[in-house]
Amino acid sequence: MNEQALITDAQSGNLDAFNTLVLHYQDSVFNTALRILGDEDQAADASQEAFISAFKSISSFRGGSFKAWLMRTVTNACYDELRRQKRRPTTPLEPDTDDGDEMDSPKWLADPNMTPAQQAEADEVEHAIQHCLDHLPLDFKTVVVMADIQGMDYTEVAAAIRVPLGTIKSRLARARLRLRECLQGFAELLPASYRLDEGLAQ
Amino acid sequence: MNQRDLELLSSYLDGQLTPSDSARLETRLNSDGQLASTLDDLRAARTLLRQLPKRRAPRNFTLTRKMVGLNPPLPRAYPAFRFATVVATLLFFFTFGVNTFAPQLVQVSTFGMGGAAATEAPAFAQQAPVMEAAATEAPATEVPLESASSLAPLATAMPPAEDSARVAETPMTKIGEAGNAGGLDQPQVANEPPRPAPLIPSVWQTAFAVVALVGVSLMAILRRSSANRWK
Structure with missing residues (x-):
């Protein structure tokens, strides 16, 4: 994968080139969001938001580490999500396990x-x-x-x-x-x- | 354990210290058990974090054009079509407006200009004997309808000037009588002024409307074909 060429193409509006970058980085982005947010669904949403935001602002990328630039985008998406949670807290009293059972000691x-x-x-x-x-x-x-x-x-x-x-x-x-x-x-x-x-x- | 030592240990763990700082810290580590123990703890914590299982993304986060609000690329001719359509539409409404409202404005301004009508009165008065002559002949011979109808607007157009109005009424009455004699509904003709010719030929109005409609249709076709090609 020629990352620089893909970035240049994406900067000129080539969505396919950007999607190639998405496929390469999506696991890292998702894991970062997951560890910051601690919830898979929220992490998936934040990751998607981060990639949308990254595509819209990719013209502002001026070189350097693309991964670092992408990580900044995902951390910003996570901060937005956390701020949203603060405004509308929705933490269940008894969270479910993966099997759908209530955790006795979450x-x-x-x-x-x-x-x-x-x-x-x-x-x-x-x-x-x-x-x-x-x-x-x-x-x-x-x-x-x-x-x-x-x-x-x-x-x-x-x-x-x-x-x-x-x-x-x-x-x-x-x-x-x-x-x-x-x-x-x-x-x-x-x-x-x-x-x-x-x-x-x- | 002070903050400075903690940062030194953490940086040492990541190989971020200069060789001289590293050597100095290693000397201290050999003699300070607590410092060495803290380093082990930090290393163990870091190892645990690094060994956290890497989760795979639950789905692909690839973007669609809809997600990022991209529109299909339009042909280069599209802006020209759009410009022509807008111009034709504006011209159509302009010609429509001119042809519809301008004659009325002319009439209103003529009614409002009493003085101007009065100045035109002598000329009108000069025509009166001619008309009177024609009217006097009417009972004997048929009065041509064209002359009657052509006089009607003059009669309605000159009310402010009393003299001219009086002069105008005379032939009209007589013409009316003549018309009645001829079996025609002459007063009705006199009340309805003839429709004036449009200021801008109506062929232009039609042309602008056609160009606007064709432009709108072509734009819709181009947009649809571009969207289909994009899919």
């Missing part, structure tokens, strides 16, 4: 201090990590999702969210520290090789 109610019995309810490491991500401040969450989950380097993250490199370093360090503290509550769920107990005990 992950969003879990906290690092919950009992071992409650911890057992969070049966997936992924849910535990998502829970911890959801409790991070939005700025920290965005940086940690881009750097640690999407594997972007500091420069790309700085370009994506338009903050200085020093701020990225600071936010990332503090986000990792908070995640470490949060994951302490899920220590029993984590794979043995990634247990944090020893480090946290000190």
Whole structure:
């Protein structure tokens, strides 16, 4: 895939060229939205909005990392979605599982201090990590999702969210520290090789 | 653990420190157990995040033209058709307006111009004896209808000038009598002025209407064919 040629074609209004880029980046965009929003449906909507917005404003792309530019678009779409949620909160009291059953102990109610019995309810490491991500401040969450989950380097993250490199370093360090503290509550769920107990005990 | 050390450890983990800073930190790590432990924790947290399963997008997010509000590309001639149609439509309404309202405006302005009518009165008065002569002959010979009808607008057009009106009434009455004698409904003819000829030939009005209609039709066809080709 010649990304630069596709971008140039898309900038001249070629929708097929842009759709080729969409197919290449849609998983990354969706995963970023999913980790920021913590909900698949909302993440899918935000991803679609992000691609529409990206096509409409692709003429403003002046080179550099296209992925970083795309990530900025998706984070903006996620922020819009979160603002919308704030205005019209629709969180169910008892969220459903994938099977449609009500969760007795939904992950969003879990906290690092919950009992071992409650911890057992969070049966997936992924849910535990998502829970911890959801409790991070939005700025920290965005940086940690881009750097640690999407594997972007500091420069790309700085370009994506338009903050200085020093701020990225600071936010990332503090986000990792908070995640470490949060994951302490899920220590029993984590794979043995990634247990944090020893480090946290000190 | 202060904030500065935390940032150093995090950057060290990602290989973002300069070689000299890295060497200095490594020296500290060898002697400071807590610093080394925090580094391990940060590394473990980062590893967990990196090993989060990558979800596949639940559907393709490819865009359609409708989503982004794109319209089908129109032929280059389309703007010319549109311009011609707009111009023809405007001209049609202009000619229609002129031909419909201009004669009425002329008549209204003539009625309002009493002085002007009065100045024309002598000329009209000069015609009166001729008409009177014709009227006197009417009972014996048939008065030509053209002359009667041609006089009618003059009679209605000159009311402000009393003299001229009086002069005009005389022949008309007589003509009317002559008409009645001839078995014609002459007063009705006298009340209905003849329709004036349009200022702009009606053929132009028709032409503009045809061009506008053809233009609209062609634009619709072009749009539809472009949309079909785009699909």
